[in-house]
Amino acid sequence: TRWPRRPLLTRSVSVFLIPGLFLNCGLFLAEAPVIRNKCNIKKACPSNTFAFKIVSGAANVIGPFMCFDNVTVMSNIKNNIGRGLNIALVNGSTGQVIKSNAFDMYSGDVKHLLDFLKPIKKGTLVLMAAYDDPATKLNDEARNLIAELGSSYASKLGFRDNWIFIGGKGIKDKSPFEQYLKNDKQTNKYDGWPEVLEMEGCVPKKLD
Numbered sequence: 575t576r577w578p579r580r581p582l583l584t585r586s587v588s589v590f591l592i593p594g595l596f597l598n599c600g601l602f603l604a605e606a607p608v609i610r611n612k613c614n615i616k617k618a619c620p621s622n623t624f625a626f627k628i629v630s631g632a633a634n635v636i637g638p639f640m641c642f643d644n645v646t647v648m649s650n651i652k653n654n655i656g657r658g659l660n661i662a663l664v665n666g667s668t669g670q671v672i673k674s675n676a677f678d679m680y681s682g683d684v685k686h687l688l689d690f691l692k693p694i695k696k697g698t699l700v701l702m703a704a705y706d707d708p709a710t711k712l713n714d715e716a717r718n719l720i721a722e723l724g725s726s727y728a729s730k731l732g733f734r735d736n737w738i739f740i741g742g743k744g745i746k747d748k749s750p751f752e753q754y755l756k757n758d759k760q761t762n763k764y765d766g767w768p769e770v771l772e773m774e775g776c777v778p779k780k781l782d
């Protein structure tokens with residue numbers, strides 16, 4: 575669409591020539607409430623979707639952040655994150671958080687992760703974010719379980735790689751909600767770790 579030239583000029587002139595009008599506009603804007611989208615994301619989500627925002631860990635310093643349907647699910651401030659894989663389960667129909675946990679993949683036991691992943695029910699959305707090292711203790715069984723949730727990078731995840739992901743139990747295709755950055759001395763932003771990853775958007779609600 576093209577802006578008509580003359581009305582635009584007229585408007586800007588009146589703003590400069592009538593200071594009272596300008597002031598009134600300013601006061602009006604200051605008093606108007608700021609409308610924020612759910613999870614503070616840039617674009618509002620359609621009603622048949624859930625808004626989300628996921629931020630990976632930053633090196634081994636700042637933990638990851640997850641917001642889903644305007645609820646902060648995991649964060650430093652909530653003090654429920656940890657080194658390794660941070661995982662939240664959400665009901666794909668209602669958007670309600672089922673549970674979340676962090677699994678130390680550097681020196682923890684992968685058994686805890688397997689016990690968490692195996693019982694996930696069909697129709698559950700699974701949010702994951704790496705912090706520090708998401709992969710040293712991952713075995714084939716754990717990688718396969720994550721791949722079954724729609725991950726394209728589960729088999730590649732390595733020491734101190736960065737990774738954020740939303741998948742679902744029972745989905746047939748690969749998830750479009752996934753970002754991966756390899757730990758590489760040549761391209762790392764921090765000394766031993768790649769850049770922070772951040773993703774926001776709208777996940778379709780499960781219509782059943």
Ligand SMILES: *[C@@H]1O[C@H](CO)[C@@H](O)[C@H](O)[C@H]1NC(C)=O
Nearest residue numbers: 610611612613614643644645
């Ligand atoms: C999201 O939550 C905040 C409080 O955490 C609230 O102020 C805001 O109105 C909510 N936004 C929407 C769109 O529901």
Ligand SMILES: *[C@@H]1O[C@H](CO)[C@@H](O)[C@H](O)[C@H]1NC(C)=O
Nearest residue numbers: 665666667668695696697698
């Ligand atoms: C989601 O919530 C609905 C309504 O409470 C329930 O019937 C359904 O079993 C839940 N699904 C999952 C995967 O938890």
